[in-house]
Amino acid sequence: MQPCVDMTLLDDILAQYPHEEQSLIQVLQDVQRAYNYLPCEVLEKVASELKVPLAKVFSVSTFYKAFSLNPQGKVIIKVCTGTACHIRGATQIIDEVERRLGIKPGETTEDLGFTLHTVNCVGACAMAPVVIVGDKYVGAAKASDMHKYLTVAKGGDNEN
Ligand code: FES
Structure with a gap:
């Protein structure tokens, strides 16, 4: 199934950081800014590109109030x-x-x-x-x- 979100935004974000766990929060902040929330399919790719377990990505995503897993209004x-x-x-x-x-x-x-x-x-x-x-x-x-x-x-x- 094709993702419904523009994954090129994520590619541009990932290109700016080393692909390692230490980049996770910065990448998530940029994703939140770019998409106005953290889409599931984007988080899956973040996990695989940064080589971080998906559970950890979700754990960080739900810990900080600045992140939202649901689409937010403009x-x-x-x-x-x-x-x-x-x-x-x-x-x-x-x-x-x-x-x-x-x-x-x-x-x-x-x-x-x-x-x-x-x-x-x-x-x-x-x-x-x-x-x-x-x-x-x-x-x-x-x-x-x-x-x-x-x-x-x-x-x-x-x-x-
Ligand atoms: S109660 Fe302090 S700003 Fe609203």
């Missing part, structure tokens, strides 16, 4: 659910994002546009509630403003 939305953010309305923000995108925390929209995650305190409690849309921190976030952030993140106009 825009990752992280809603802080730490105490300060929870008290100031994080639940309403999550409800609003769920309603607008039709996904629950940990899920990705079918068009791979967005992934929603909840996270623990991100160290910005004074700005609570905090939402991170892509790489942008939004402080004092309001559920009623989420449509604006989602629209801007998607690259559209800032509509109501």
Whole structure:
């Protein structure tokens, strides 16, 4: 069976590193960046090219939070659910994002546009509630403003 992912991206990544176990994390970081997740067939080839047991590749892939075995959306939305953010309305923000995108925390929209995650305190409690849309921190976030952030993140106009 042919793989569904573009394996040439992996070839370009592997060409940059010695084919040995010490390269594993760097290769996985580049794979995560290139594919936006760690596709199974890519991990199999990484294991064979770096001569690392597949079980070890999966073990590393699941250990670090920066890696995902499932396709992630182009825009990752992280809603802080730490105490300060929870008290100031994080639940309403999550409800609003769920309603607008039709996904629950940990899920990705079918068009791979967005992934929603909840996270623990991100160290910005004074700005609570905090939402991170892509790489942008939004402080004092309001559920009623989420449509604006989602629209801007998607690259559209800032509509109501
Ligand atoms: S609880 Fe959300 S930033 Fe600290």
